[in-house]
Amino acid sequence: MYRIATFVLLFGIWVIFSGQFDAFHLSLGLLSSLFIAFISSDLLFLNRSKSLGARFVEVVKFPGYFLWLFWEIVLSNVHILKLALTPGDIKELDPSLVRIKTDLKTDFGKYVLANSITLTPGTITINVDGDQMLIHAISKHTASGVSSDTMEKKVANVFEGGGN
Structure with missing residues (x-):
């Protein structure tokens, strides 16, 4: 099948x-x-415990996640552009390493979350170890965005059948 x-x-x-x-x-x-x-x-189909119906639901939900992620990327680009072009905003640069704990259960969900974070300007996923992720953020604004669990909930909703 x-x-x-x-x-x-x-x-x-x-x-x-x-x-x-x-x-x-x-x-x-x-x-x-x-x-x-x-x-x-x-x-x-590495994870065969998931039915084809569940995979179909993922395919249906993915475009909504993709559009949301695209919008987040646009907003982050605007923020980084503002930091780069506004002379006074250089003070807002505060590079930091942020460690987050994820509740995602599947490796694929963690993979999607890590890559979504990296795709968003101003953040890079450095390491994924179990349920811990180490992320570099260029400013407090981007660090607070990573610390919130909004993106994780979106990933869980699409690829793990939970979240909002």
């Missing part, structure tokens, strides 16, 4: 991105997708 789901996903992506609908390209996409699904379906 997982190989079929992997095949359908890969072939759908092939058709969308190739834009070619002749027999040669469709058969090439079909064969490529079958081969890749056969050798790598266990990579895509």
